[in-house]
Amino acid sequence: HGSLFVPLTLLLCVVLFQWEVIQRTLNGSQFYTFSVCNVGEREQDNWLRTTFIQRRPSASRVFVELQFIVRDCNSFDGASLTCKETFNLFTSESDADVGTTFRKGQFKKVATIAPDEITSKNELRINTETKVVENLSRKGFYLAFQDIGACIALLSVRVYYKTCPATVKSLASFPETVAGGENQALREVSGVCVENAISEELPRIYCTVDGEWVVPVGQCQCKPGYEEVEDECQECKAGSFKAEASGDKCTPCPANTQELDSGAVVCPCMDGFYRAPNDPPTGPCSGLPSAPRDLVATTSAGKLLLTWSPPEDTGGRTDITYSIECQRCEGMVCQSCGEKIRYEPAGVGLTDTKVSVSELDAHLNYTFTVEAHSGVTVLTSQAVPPANRPPSTSDDNLDVTTYTVLILEKNSVQIKDLVPGTAYLFRVQALSSDGSPGGSSMEEQFETSGTEGNQHGQRSTCFFLKNETSLIHGFCIFLFRKRNSHTRQGPEDTYFSSSEQLKPLKTYVDPHTYEDPNTAVLKFATEIHPSHITKQKVIGAGEFGEVYRGILKVPGRKEVAVAIKTLKPGYTEKQRQDFLSEASIMGQFSHQNIIRLEGVVTKFKHAMIVTEYMENGALDRYLRDHDGEFASFQLVGMLRGIAAGMKYLSDMSYVHRDLAARNILVNNTLECKVSDFGLSRVLEDDPEGTYTTSGGKIPIRWTAPEAIAYRKFTSASDVWSFGIVMWEVMAFGERPYWDMSNHEVMKAINEAFRLPAPMDCPSAVYQLMLQCWLQDRSKRPRFGDIVSLLDKLLRSPDSLKTIADFDPRISIRLPSTSGSDGSPFRSVSEWLESIKMSQYSENFACAGVVTMDQVLQMKNEDIKNIGVRLPGHLKRIAYSILGLKDQTSTLSVFAV
Known part of the structure; x- marks a missing residue:
């Protein structure tokens, strides 16, 4: 808050007529009260005005907080006809202090002030009231208080404005x-x-x-060499670096690099280590590979076969290749073999550790050198005669490693006859239809128990996923190491024992599957003692009872505002169980775009469900109250939050079934959260992933056609509903399908009619709506796809500038100059009420626009001039007039 001046007790005021100034002493400090009490005299008009209040230039809206006392008129004998219990607040703007000059005509009424508490003869009650003074534009202003026959005392006035x-x-x-x-x-x-x-x-x-x-x-990112630490960009610490501007943290210098002082953008290689030209500057540095080992030359069928082993040390690289260098010697003279001899498969760029050499001349000495290449350097190894090979070593105590490759065309395999006391490694790699390798999984290790014949050591399962459109072949690398030194049974054995145990656990548990519903509530919700809950105000009514705003104060926790759902008196046990089942559902969710359950009251007479409090209430009502006030970018941001919440639910195999803007709640930061899980059910484990119900109400306007026809609900039917929510948001809370009946809605959808684009709706957003409303549910986008697309639109605001086509005849449902029954509108107020703009009836009347013929002559500038300022309201009225001019009725538009 920014304060404009201190309480009235310290102000010099102009006292007019019957107001009295009384000086009092409280706690050693003097203060003044201003009072008037002429209740027995008729036609009182007593004024009290403040001194000049200077206004901060940007503060066009100020708040006036009053503390006052009003005496009960019934406490005065014989004054009931002349006594009043209210007074008025006025304001007047000025660019300079006018001193004691006072003209009532310069003041504009702000509000009538009525007390909540009236003071009797025996009990003093102080009232506090706050009023808003809007649209201030001059250098300062005055406040004035008018008494018209009340007995009042004005204790203090505080004027302030709000700041971010x-x-x-x-x-x-x-x-x-x-x-x-x-x-x-x-x-x-x-x-x-x-x-x-x-x-x-x-x-x-x-x-x-x-x-x-x-x-x-938009957001800022720390420069290279800096990372974010508590809203600051601090240098990377010594031994770490960051190469580019991003939101990432500094990372430790990679292997074989120098650890520089703070603020490094790259870590250079240590002496003796290098990066290849194609290596990223942020990657590790590689050492020099050692020479190839065990080079052997043998002859077969007139050819020389060279074989060798890879370098013992590859320098940390995997791009090792080999090349062959040949020299032929006659006597003491040696020279390169040139191109005469032939290498198979090649003499350079070899990845295998063997090569065949032919076309050699007789009676010459040949020296072959095998060179090991990597991305950074080359080392060589001279050939040695076979007789110089070291003997091979065999030791039964060493681990024996065997590789088995299984080629599969399915997504699972059962492997039997495993050796007890043996560790097995599994890795799955995808192969395309032509046999070329794709990505592979991480290696997983399991160990069989040491008991011969134990079933835990007799079978296991290896998995990989299928492609969405075609089957990908794959192979499972099945490696085991036999260990003779010891055996053990680890936690993997239990995991391995049954293919059923390999299935992932269902994330969401349907509380209706519990024999005793109270068990589900205790499992998923926190019990709250009623003494920790304070009800403050009724904010709505639900299916089971009233909903309150209140305070939750649990010992040891910060006090928080909450919404409290109550169960109305006279409930049945089934109603109580249905009421608490919603808490059993909500208690399983934890996501910033899902309404948060604080806890429940079940162990006392009055059951309650306590959730976080959302200050702005239901999304549909909030958007209607702020029609036209938000840009498309902000509306898409709201939709992104809803989609993220629905992705979370769908990832938990959960179907909402009642997704609509009325069931989305908005907090004071415009964050949207999915709520109301009364109709929700879990997906069953059938291939279709559907839930079938034989009863229950279905919200026709928001429900997918297959769910209406067959009562089968899936995440795809939730996607249809999300498309309707998108339309509601972009249309600022308009009712889907307007005043059409449910029967008309179902008939129109089955005949391929879809809601038209709302006014000023970006084309990309409307195209996404149409994708959500595809008849074939398998072709609708998933919530993960929707979140990704909305993120893309938010990252590129220019993509929202292209507006979808808009037809006011359909979107506003106005049949030319007729009402809903086909008869002409009888008045301007009737027309304004039909487009929900009745708050402007007085504006039209004051401007002399009192007939529909006059309305049809109005242009945009005329609408602005009569006081319609909000862009959304201005467009709605203008487009409505455009629809009025078109003599085609809405019904014939739908017929076409």
């Missing part, structure tokens, strides 16, 4: 910003990257009217 405090978000620094007013609900603020951070686009954020930062756009 200076902050650092995503390494961008944003200055303290005065919150906007009614005409600027979100004030855009540009930020500056903190020291040693950079950004490709200017970071921005929005300041709400309540002084909260929301919807950050």
